[in-house]
Amino acid sequence: MTLVCVKNVHKAFGDLEVLKGIDLEVGQGEVVAIIGRSGSGKSTLLRCLNQLEKHDRGAITIADKRLDGEAMSPKELSENVGMVFQSFNLFPHKTVGENVCLAPVVVRGESRASAEKVAREVLAKVGLSDKYDSYPAQLSGGQQQRVAIARALAMRPKVLLCDEVTSALDPELVGEVLRVLEALAAEGMTLILVTHEMGFARDVADRVVFMHQGRIHEAGPPADLFGNPQTAELKQFISAVL
Amino acid sequence: MIEFSLWDILRNLLLATRWTIVLSLIAFVGGATVGLVLTFMRLSSSRILQRFTSLYVDLFQGTPLLMQLFLIFFGAAALGHPISAWLAASVALTLFTSAFLCDIWRGCLEAVAKGQWHAARVLGMNYFQTMRHVILPQALRLSVPPTVGFSVQVIKGTALASIIGFVELTKAGTMLNNATFEPFTIFTLVALLYFALCYPLSCYARHLEKKLYDAGLR
Numbered sequence: 001m002t003l004v005c006v007k008n009v010h011k012a013f014g015d016l017e018v019l020k021g022i023d024l025e026v027g028q029g030e031v032v033a034i035i036g037r038s039g040s041g042k043s044t045l046l047r048c049l050n051q052l053e054k055h056d057r058g059a060i061t062i063a064d065k066r067l068d069g070e071a072m073s074p075k076e077l078s079e080n081v082g083m084v085f086q087s088f089n090l091f092p093h094k095t096v097g098e099n100v101c102l103a104p105v106v107v108r109g110e111s112r113a114s115a116e117k118v119a120r121e122v123l124a125k126v127g128l129s130d131k132y133d134s135y136p137a138q139l140s141g142g143q144q145q146r147v148a149i150a151r152a153l154a155m156r157p158k159v160l161l162c163d164e165v166t167s168a169l170d171p172e173l174v175g176e177v178l179r180v181l182e183a184l185a186a187e188g189m190t191l192i193l194v195t196h197e198m199g200f201a202r203d204v205a206d207r208v209v210f211m212h213q214g215r216i217h218e219a220g221p222p223a224d225l226f227g228n229p230q231t232a233e234l235k236q237f238i239s240a241v242l
Numbered sequence: 243m244i245e246f247s248l249w250d251i252l253r254n255l256l257l258a259t260r261w262t263i264v265l266s267l268i269a270f271v272g273g274a275t276v277g278l279v280l281t282f283m284r285l286s287s288s289r290i291l292q293r294f295t296s297l298y299v300d301l302f303q304g305t306p307l308l309m310q311l312f313l314i315f316f317g318a319a320a321l322g323h324p325i326s327a328w329l330a331a332s333v334a335l336t337l338f339t340s341a342f343l344c345d346i347w348r349g350c351l352e353a354v355a356k357g358q359w360h361a362a363r364v365l366g367m368n369y370f371q372t373m374r375h376v377i378l379p380q381a382l383r384l385s386v387p388p389t390v391g392f393s394v395q396v397i398k399g400t401a402l403a404s405i406i407g408f409v410e411l412t413k414a415g416t417m418l419n420n421a422t423f424e425p426f427t428i429f430t431l432v433a434l435l436y437f438a439l440c441y442p443l444s445c446y447a448r449h450l451e452k453k454l455y456d457a458g459l460r
Binding site for chain 1: 358363367368371376380
């Protein structure tokens with residue numbers, strides 16, 4: 001079943017055309033890794049999927065509902081699409097528990113008690129039950145990113161977008177975050193990740209999408225893409241990063 | 243000629259200090275109120291409001307407080323509505339203070355990382371929810387040290403109200419000097435009284451700044 005459908009999406013910043021007609025379908029429970037050089041448009045595509053950037057042309061639907069224009073309120077969007085950022089973006093003045101509870105209480109109008117119950121569940125899922133009352137600054141980068149994942153999960157999104165979520169981490173902390181994502185994938189969560197972790201893309205993704213100059217240049221199962229790249233650009237990219 | 247003892251001088255100066263404090267409070271409360279409105283006008287999406295506020299801020303930051311006092315005090319009289327030194331000083335200091343506080347607070351709001359807006363937005367929060375729960379609490383913490391620090395400028399600024407005849411600490415000093423011809427004693431006392439008002443505030447601002455710094459490192 002198709003969950004996310006991107007049709008002919010264009011996006012330009014002034015004269016700079018960043019997305020030149022993207023078509024992409026992501027099925028329920030699928031894990032899609034988007035790879036490519038910086039500037040290839042992969043982060044912009046991700047940000048269009050939750051309308052942090054409004055695309056200029058084309059259509060994006062999630063669970064058969066259009067999300068572009070004014071079609072979906074931020075509230076409705078947040079119940080469909082969650083996002084985790086490279087720079088965590090936790091709320092530094094709130095504890096871990098408050099970070100996770102805030103949106104369910106404020107946006108969805110859940111009671112504090114039920115939000116706290118959900119918060120403890122999602123924090124357990126990312127292995128941070130004991131950090132409920134800590135402040136973000138008291139945690140390591142890897143722990144902060146896991147809180148950010150828990151915070152996104154608390155809104156029960158249908159798909160989780162991950163924008164280079166391990167790029168700001170020390171190498172020894174990357175593993176703990178990737179393991180959480182792997183567990184989510186195994187549970188059937190739909191994931192779309194922009195990533196530089198080729199090993200992770202190869203091992204966990206169902207499909208890898210290689211973007212080049214604002215277009216999807218090649219896409220397919222990781223074994224095909226990494227084992228038998230068809231285009232010169234992908235060959236060059238793979239030899240540069242592996 | 244009446245003889246003034248040191249105690250007489252100090253007593254009169256202390257009595258006048260009341261009015262310096264009252265005028266400072268009026269300027270600060272009035273300035274904070276107007277400044278708050280200006281801050282949100284400046285951050286609104288309306289071009290006209292943005293232009294108006296930045297012009298306002300530039301105007302009051304770019305001219306001496308003394309000229310602002312003169313313009314309001316003498317300007318009102320020239321327009322046929324003479325106003326008291328009290329009112330002129332209150333209005334001028336309020337406008338002056340509001341322009342600086344608007345600028346300080348806008349800076350604090352903008353100093354909150356852009357990523358905080360993005361995070362709130364993808365969690366489904368609207369503008370007001372984001373302001374209320376995410377941006378304002380952080381900006382408020384940032385704003386306390388510079389705001390307290392600026393209040394020192396307001397207190398010292400009230401001295402200029404003496405020139406339009408408002409009897410506060412500086413004016414009282416001038417009047418006492420005219421009667422006693424002891425400028426050194428009197429203006430030393432005046433300076434010490436200003437210092438007694440401002441120094442604790444400066445220390446408090448520094449203390450707050452340190453607390454903020456420590457909190458950031460926590």
